[in-house]
Amino acid sequence: MLDPMTLIQSIGPIVGKATDIAKTLKNRELLAVVTELQQKLLELQQTLHEVLQERDRLRTQVAEWQRLDQIAEDLEFQPENGFYVRKSESDQGSVIPYCPLCWDDKRKLIHLIVGLTPGTYCCPADGSSYWTEQLRRSME
Numbered sequence: 001m002l003d004p005m006t007l008i009q010s011i012g013p014i015v016g017k018a019t020d021i022a023k024t025l026k027n028r029e030l031l032a033v034v035t036e037l038q039q040k041l042l043e044l045q046q047t048l049h050e051v052l053q054e055r056d057r058l059r060t061q062v063a064e065w066q067r068l069d070q071i072a073e074d075l076e077f078q079p080e081n082g083f084y085v086r087k088s089e090s091d092q093g094s095v096i097p098y099c100p101l102c103w104d105d106k107r108k109l110i111h112l113i114v115g116l117t118p119g120t121y122c123c124p125a126d127g128s129s130y131w132t133e134q135l136r137r138s139m140e
């Protein structure tokens with residue numbers, strides 16, 4: 001498919017030739033029509049520019065949604081611990097806890113940091129804290 005902006009820009013020289021012809025023929029009516037055509041072409045070019053900017057913005061937004069969908073599919077909530085882990089990381093033997101508040105509310109994937117007591121975690125973004133089921137059982 002031909003780039004639409006290139007296509008519109010290729011019309012400019014043709015309109016220029018028509019202008020030259022109208023001047024050579026000293027045809028004021030034709031010159032007025034060609035001038036109007038040239039103005040409409042400029043408006044079309046400007047509108048196309050805006051449409052292409054919007055298209056690029058939407059493409060970026062779709063890519064971001066796809067990225068978030070991939071993360072959402074990979075996340076697994078562990079109700080016993082109260083946080084998320086990523087299945088892809090768990091499958092590789094690496095269990096990294098993620099903040100459920102940040103993900104559920106803002107779609108931000110924030111690593112929980114290990115607290116002073118083993119089995120406790122804290123979100124550096126919102127300060128929420130989590131105790132693993134193992135820790136809670138050891139305190140009973």
Ligand SMILES: [Zn+2]
Pocket residue numbers: 099100101102103110123124125126127128
């Ligand atoms: Zn958080």
